[in-house]
Amino acid sequence: MKVLGTAALLTVALALTACASTPTPASSSSGPVTVRLLTHDSFVLSTTLLNDFTTRTGITIEVVAVGDAGELVNRAVLSAGKPEGDLLFGVDNSLLSRAVSASVFDPYVSPEVRHVRPEIADSGNGIVTPIDDGDVCINIDKVWFDKRGLTPPKTLDDLAKPEYAGLLVTQNPATSSPGLAFMLATISKYGDSWREYWSKLRANGAIAVNGWTEAYTSEFSGAGNSGSRPLVVSYSSSPPAELIYAADPAKASVTTSTMTDGCYRQIEYAGVLAGAAHPDAAKAVIDWLLSPEVQSDVALSMFVFPARAGVSLPPEFVQYAPRPTNPEELPADEVGANQQQWLNDWTETFVS
Amino acid sequence: MRSRGLAVAPVSVVALFLLVPVIAVLIAGVRPDSLHVLSESRTWRVVGFTALQALLSTVVSVALALPATYALYRLRLRLRRLTLAVLTVPFVLPTVVVGLAFRALLPENLNGTLTAIILAHAFFNVGLVVRVVGGVWSRLDGRMQDVGRTLGMTPFNVFRRVTLPYLRPAILASTALVAMFTFTSFGVIMVLGSPAQPTIEVEIYRRTTQILDIPAAAGLALLQLVVVVVALIWSAALQRRTAMLMRQSSAPPLRASSTVDRLCVLWTYLLALALTLPVVALILRSLRAGDQWSLQRYQQIFAPSGGTTRDIDAFSIVTTSLRYAALATVLAVVLGVLGAMAVQLATRRGVTLEATLLLPLGVSAVTIGFGLLLVSIHGPVDLRGWSFLVPLGQALVAAPLVMMLLLPILRSIDPRLRYVASTLGAGPLKAWWAVDGRLIGRATVGAAGLACAVSLGEFGATAFLARVDEPTIPLQIVRLLGRPGEANFGSATALAVVLLTITAVVLTATDRGRKQW
Numbered sequence: 001m002k003v004l005g006t007a008a009l010l011t012v013a014l015a016l017t018a019c020a021s022t023p024t025p026a027s028s029s030s031g032p033v034t035v036r037l038l039t040h041d042s043f044v045l046s047t048t049l050l051n052d053f054t055t056r057t058g059i060t061i062e063v064v065a066v067g068d069a070g071e072l073v074n075r076a077v078l079s080a081g082k083p084e085g086d087l088l089f090g091v092d093n094s095l096l097s098r099a100v101s102a103s104v105f106d107p108y109v110s111p112e113v114r115h116v117r118p119e120i121a122d123s124g125n126g127i128v129t130p131i132d133d134g135d136v137c138i139n140i141d142k143v144w145f146d147k148r149g150l151t152p153p154k155t156l157d158d159l160a161k162p163e164y165a166g167l168l169v170t171q172n173p174a175t176s177s178p179g180l181a182f183m184l185a186t187i188s189k190y191g192d193s194w195r196e197y198w199s200k201l202r203a204n205g206a207i208a209v210n211g212w213t214e215a216y217t218s219e220f221s222g223a224g225n226s227g228s229r230p231l232v233v234s235y236s237s238s239p240p241a242e243l244i245y246a247a248d249p250a251k252a253s254v255t256t257s258t259m260t261d262g263c264y265r266q267i268e269y270a271g272v273l274a275g276a277a278h279p280d281a282a283k284a285v286i287d288w289l290l291s292p293e294v295q296s297d298v299a300l301s302m303f304v305f306p307a308r309a310g311v312s313l314p315p316e317f318v319q320y321a322p323r324p325t326n327p328e329e330l331p332a333d334e335v336g337a338n339q340q341q342w343l344n345d346w347t348e349t350f351v352s
Numbered sequence: 353m354r355s356r357g358l359a360v361a362p363v364s365v366v367a368l369f370l371l372v373p374v375i376a377v378l379i380a381g382v383r384p385d386s387l388h389v390l391s392e393s394r395t396w397r398v399v400g401f402t403a404l405q406a407l408l409s410t411v412v413s414v415a416l417a418l419p420a421t422y423a424l425y426r427l428r429l430r431l432r433r434l435t436l437a438v439l440t441v442p443f444v445l446p447t448v449v450v451g452l453a454f455r456a457l458l459p460e461n462l463n464g465t466l467t468a469i470i471l472a473h474a475f476f477n478v479g480l481v482v483r484v485v486g487g488v489w490s491r492l493d494g495r496m497q498d499v500g501r502t503l504g505m506t507p508f509n510v511f512r513r514v515t516l517p518y519l520r521p522a523i524l525a526s527t528a529l530v531a532m533f534t535f536t537s538f539g540v541i542m543v544l545g546s547p548a549q550p551t552i553e554v555e556i557y558r559r560t561t562q563i564l565d566i567p568a569a570a571g572l573a574l575l576q577l578v579v580v581v582v583a584l585i586w587s588a589a590l591q592r593r594t595a596m597l598m599r600q601s602s603a604p605p606l607r608a609s610s611t612v613d614r615l616c617v618l619w620t621y622l623l624a625l626a627l628t629l630p631v632v633a634l635i636l637r638s639l640r641a642g643d644q645w646s647l648q649r650y651q652q653i654f655a656p657s658g659g660t661t662r663d664i665d666a667f668s669i670v671t672t673s674l675r676y677a678a679l680a681t682v683l684a685v686v687l688g689v690l691g692a693m694a695v696q697l698a699t700r701r702g703v704t705l706e707a708t709l710l711l712p713l714g715v716s717a718v719t720i721g722f723g724l725l726l727v728s729i730h731g732p733v734d735l736r737g738w739s740f741l742v743p744l745g746q747a748l749v750a751a752p753l754v755m756m757l758l759l760p761i762l763r764s765i766d767p768r769l770r771y772v773a774s775t776l777g778a779g780p781l782k783a784w785w786a787v788d789g790r791l792i793g794r795a796t797v798g799a800a801g802l803a804c805a806v807s808l809g810e811f812g813a814t815a816f817l818a819r820v821d822e823p824t825i826p827l828q829i830v831r832l833l834g835r836p837g838e839a840n841f842g843s844a845t846a847l848a849v850v851l852l853t854i855t856a857v858v859l860t861a862t863d864r865g866r867k868q869w
Contacts, residue, residue, distance in 0.1 A: 036821060041835055044660050063661040064821045067561070067834065074564040075820060078729065082736045084820045098564070175547075175562055210547040301660070343563075347394070 034060040035281040036085035038273070040072045041065045043090060044301045045294065053288055059281045068211075069095060069177045076273065077102040083273035087282035089131065089289065093123060093267045093329075094180055097336020100127055105271035108283055112290035116307045120267050125332070128271035131289050132304040135324055136181035136266060138168075138259040139238050141222030141230035153231065156189055156262035159201060166205035169219040170233040172351075174343045175210045177266070182233045183346055184335065185264035188328035198349045208350060222256040236263065236323065237303040240316035244300065254320050263324040268304065366691040370712050370748060373723020374577065380567070380726050381574030389571035395555075399575070402551040405466060406535040409473035413530050414523065416474055417481035420623050423616040425486040428605045438624040440479035444802060444859065445631075446809025447539025448826040449848045450475060452833070453630035454544055456637040456845060464546035472540045475627060477530040484526035485519060492518055507612065520594045528587035529713075532580060536716035539811040542830060552576045553718040557815060560722065570726070573719050580714040631852070638845035642838075649846035652839065662835075664828060666847060670854070673808055673824040680746035680807035685800050687747060688754025689792065693784075695755070696762040712752035717812025720748045725816045737819055745813030750803035757799045761792050801862020805855045825851045 043065055054060050064085060066072045073095045076088055080102045091099050099105065110129045113121055120130045138159070140152045153164050171179030187194045209215045212234065217225050220232040223242050239256045270289055272282045288294060295306035299314050305323070306313075380386060389395050423429055424436055442450065454472045455463055462468045492515065500510040538553040545551070550558060552572055559569040608614050641648035656663035691712075724745050728735035735741060765788060773783035811826040818827055825847055832844040 038820060041831075044662055047659050047661065047663075050661065062821070065662070065831075066820045067831075070563075071561050074561055077564060078725075079736050082734060084737055175558070214547070340565075351394075 032058045032060065033278050033281045034062055035087065035278050035285055036062045036064055037285060038064050038066060038072065038076065038083075038085040038088045040069045040090040041067060042069075042302060045297060046301065049294060049297060052293075053285075057284060057288075059284055061285060070175075070180075073099050073104075076104045080104045081275045083275050085273060086276040086278045087270060087272050087285055089268070089270040091128065091269050091271065092177065093265070093269075093332055094177075094184055094335050094339070096124075096128065096269065097332045098339070099271075100125070100332075101336060103274055106274045106276070106279065108272045108279075108286065110283070110287045110290055112287050112308075115290065115309060117309045120265075120307060123267055123332075124269050124271075128269035129286050129290065130267050130307045131270050132295075132298050132302070132307050133265060133267040134304040135236040135258075135263040135327055136178045136185065136233060137236045137263040137324065139216075139220070139222065139232050139234040140257050140259060141220065141255065142257055143255050144221050144230035152257075153259060154261060155259075156186065156197070159206070159231070160197065160204050162204070164204065164231070167229055168201065168204075168206040168231040168233075169215045169227070169229045170206060170208050171212055171215050172208045172210050173346055176212055176215075178212050178233050178235065179208065181264040181266055182262075183342065184330055185262050185328040187342065188264070188330050189262060195345055195349045198346065202350050224255075234258075235303065237299075237305070237317065237321045239320040240314075241303060243316050243320070244314075257320075258322070258324075260322070260324040263327045265327040265329055267307075366687055366694055366751075369687055369744075370691075370715070370751065372727060373720045373748065374715055376723040376726040376730075377570060377573045377577060377719055380570035380730075381577075383567065383570075386567040386571035386574070389559075389568040390575065395572065395575075398550055398552055398555045398572075399579075401549050402535060402553075405469050405473075405541075405551065406531055406537075408466070409470045409477070409534040410527055410531045412470050413474045413477040413534075414481050414527055416623060417478045417526075418485065418523075419616045420478070420620040421482045421486045421489060423608075423613075423620040424482060425490040426605060427608050427613060427617060429617060429620065435620060435624045436482070438627055439482050441859075442475050442627060443477070443479045444805050444809075444855070445476075446811070446826055446848075446851055446855065447476075447537070448543055448811050448829050449634070449809065449852055450630065451540045451543025452829065452844060452848045453634035457630045457633035464544070464549075466549075468544050469537075469541060472544055472630075473530075473534045473537065475630060476540075477533060478623065478627070480529060480533075481523075481526040484529070485522045488519060488522040489515075507610065517594075521591045524587060524591050524594060528583070528591075531587075532583065532714050535583075536576065536580065536714075536718070538716070538718050538815075539826065542811070543833060553716060553812065556718050556722055560725070560816065566726075569722060573722050576716065577719060580716070581711070584711065584714050634845055634852070635849055638842065638849045641842060649839075649842040653843050653846055653850075664832070664843070666850065669823060669825055669828050669847075670850065672822050673851075674854075676743045676746060676814075676824060677804050677807040679740070679743035680750060680810075681800050681804040683743060683747035684750035684754055684803040684807065685796060687751035688758060688799060688803070689796065691751060691755040692758040692762055692792075693788070695759060712748075713756070717745075717749045717810065718816070721745050721813030721816030724748075724813070728817075739819060739822060741817040742814055742819075742822075742824070743807070745817045746807035746810045747803075749810050749813055750806040753806060754796075754799040754803050757802065758792050758795060761795050762788060765791055797862050801859055804858045804862070808855055808858065809851065825854075 043063065045063075050061050050063075066075055069090050069092055072088070073091050076083065076091075076099060083104075088104070091104075105127050107127045108129070109124060109126055113124075113129055116130055120133055124130055138153070142152070145152045150163065153159055153161075158164060159168055170182055173180040173183040186197055190197045207219070207229075209219060215232055216223075216234055216238070217227075219227040219229050220234075221227050221230045222232070223238070236258045239254050239258065242254050242256065243252050270286045272279050272286070276282050290308055292308065292311060295308040295311045298304055298306050299317055305317075420439065424432060424439075429435065450472055454468055454475070458468055458471070496514050496518075497510050500514045501507075505513065535551075536553055537551065538557070541551050541554050542557075545554065552575065556569045556572045556576070559565045559572065606613075608617050638649050639645055639647070651657075653664055653666035656665070724741055728738065728741060769787045770783050773786045774780075778786055808824075809826060810824075811830070814824055814827060815830075818824060823831065829844045829847050829851075832840045832847065
């Protein structure tokens with residue numbers, strides 16, 4: 001009877017191995033292909049653009065959105081070498097080293113990168129291609145400050161001053177991508193004394209919530225939200241959103257502005273996933289993401305700035321989303337090497 | 353010898369499948385970098401909140417259920433079957449759907465509060481308490497109470513001194529089950545809880561997917577496992593100590609005579625009515641778009657016209673869910689039948705397995721999902737992205753329930769029937785098929801229906817195992833809730849109603865098999 005038990009075990013083991021080694025649908029290089037684009041929940045493009053691409057190239061793009069940028073990259077790290085798609089869009093400069101050290105990508109830089117603005121063109125380290133960028137900045141509820149006759153803060157140092165006590169809401173850097181960017185901005189600006197800065201922020205009544213949505217829509221007082229804090233960590237492109245998302249844009253006005261000190265530049269990249277079934281089609285999609293037609297769509301659909309030089313911006317962006325002249329930045333490998341430690345330090349300083 | 357041999361095969365198969373995720377968690381959890389998480393103060397805040405909400409949820413569930421149990425099992429009640437069904441059905445509803453239904457029902461300011469969590473947990477578990485305690489209460493010999501009354505005891509004292517001691521083991525057993533389910537609750541908390549106050553399960557998920565701190569997640573999973581096992585052993589011991597010999601009888605239900613009786617009857621109807629409210633609220637909410645009634649939310653998911661890459665395709669999501677659930681059901685039934693056989697054969701040989709029997713139920717869905725994820729990454733064969741992982745995880749969640757349904761039936765089979773079959777020349781397998789197989793056959797249909805419903809609504813294990821491109825309905829609901837805006841919330845409610853409908857169809861179709869038995 002022992003034999004029977006062993007046989008049963010063997011059968012199960014064999015069945016498991018057999019099923020596991022069944023290859024995922026075979027790739028065929030000729031004929032129409034479908035490539036799977038993994039991205040985060042903030043990714044939006046109009047289907048017209050996608051359909052045009054399919055008509056032109058025979059490549060159908062299947063978009064799969066997975067939570068926020070952090071979740072997206074973590075999933076890609078867990079499935080490195082056995083990807084759930086062909087290419088990934090939405091890894092940013094603070095998450096890039098995590099993905100690269102886990103060998104998530106097969107290096108590919110689109111030849112279109114020659115059209116990209118020089119200051120970010122080479123930031124993908126020859127592994128990924130920059131598609132867009134944006135700035136995480138303190139957003140200010142102008143109405144709130146006007147009503148009280150108070151001058152809004154101008155620098156990171158100001159945020160720790162008593163006249164701005166209890167006014168700032170930020171996000172937990174462990175769970176939120178703008179939260180992480182803001183923490184990195186403070187590390188870039190203050191160097192080794194960044195923890196002291198956060199102790200001061202804490203003593204000055206700043207709070208951190210889990211995500212951007214909660215911070216902006218529940219805690220922030222500006223842009224028609226019901227919160228009580230007039231300073232929030234958000235994007236430099238948030239003010240124009242007030243106009244673009246307004247029920248009646250003709251009557252709407254912009255009631256928020258951004259602080260230009262202490263902004264952190266976020267660059268978003270696209271890359272070919274290592275082990276992709278259709279690497280060539282994935283490369284074609286990355287080239288297309290840098291094409292003028294997609295690049296001129298990203299501002300209004302995703303509230304980011306096109307990476308391609310010379311792409312005209314919507315007037316709302318020109319008027320209400322000034323780009324900070326000297327954004328804070330940290331080298332990607334430094335971020336990668338220290339991120340976990342910094343997050344622990346932040347939690348210890350600000351939360352516990 | 354024969355029966356022992358027969359036991360070895362099912363035991364090893366069941367153990368292999370059910371224990372694999374647990375062993376994976378043990379191996380990954382007992383390491384310095386995993387155990388480090390136990391020294392973080394955040395961890396103990398999470399543990400504290402998990403225990404607090406479980407405790408309160410359990411107390412509320414039991415308190416709501418007891419008067420109704422009395423009315424349903426001791427008194428003559430109009431619409432008894434319907435009322436009992438209304439109280440029991442929530443237990444098999446998908447957790448994500450229930451969480452969403454409560455969000456649709458409760459005012460905005462209760463969203464994310466402890467109160468909302470407790471109410472949703474009570475909604476789930478009232479039926480469980482009613483069934484477990486009612487089973488004992490209905491068989492209680494009424495003459496004991498008569499004696500008490502004759503001796504001049506007040507009705508309250510009769511209940512406290514005579515009835516309650518007999519009910520105590522059943523109450524404790526149901527309390528333990530509810531405590532276990534609420535302690536390991538995941539879907540409800542994900543949908544209804546505040547992100548600032550996670551439970552251990554939610555924290556395991558967060559550490560895995562958001563922070564990518566697998567060692568810490570493993571440490572937490574291990575901690576959770578230890579708590580559940582200790583609680584199970586403790587409750588088993590407590591039940592043994594309080595167990596009393598009971599004269600069984602089937603006293604006919606009485607007419608409600610006293611004020612207390614009438615209040616209990618009223619309470620039962622009100623409770624049943626209250627339990628229908630969340631589902632009604634959910635359905636109504638799915639039919640609203642903006643300020644008016646419309647089918648727009650359904651149109652949005654089945655025939656989207658948004659023109660952006662955010663549109664979802666509910667048809668393919670439903671198909672994926674059904675395919676996974678079908679596979680999971682087959683596997684869960686096989687595992688459940690084998691498991692029930694194994695336990696039954698083992699108990700016949702005098703081994704007490706009650707607590708071990710509960711163990712698979714105590715292994716939370718998140719532990720199963722996380723454990724299988726660890727196996728898929730670090731196991732001898734690279735199983736990442738293998739789409740059979742999802743039905744496997746779902747089956748492991750559902751199999752213990754199948755086992756619990758079939759075991760009493762197997763135990764009630766007169767062993768002499770098997771001897772007769774053997775004497776008539778049947779081999780062990782044939783004898784088993786002729787006797788046990790036939791008798792559990794019909795019950796298996798009902799159990800399969802339940803397994804299918806559980807798999808369709810399964811969230812904890814699926815969340816760890818599903819491929820991003822193949823979300824199930826519960827996963828898509830939670831994904832939609834993560835996006836801002838009223839339209840996404842509306843789509844989530846519509847999708848939840850779809851899942852509710854499918855679950856209802858599955859349960860109704862298979863219920864016939866159960867009733868005939």
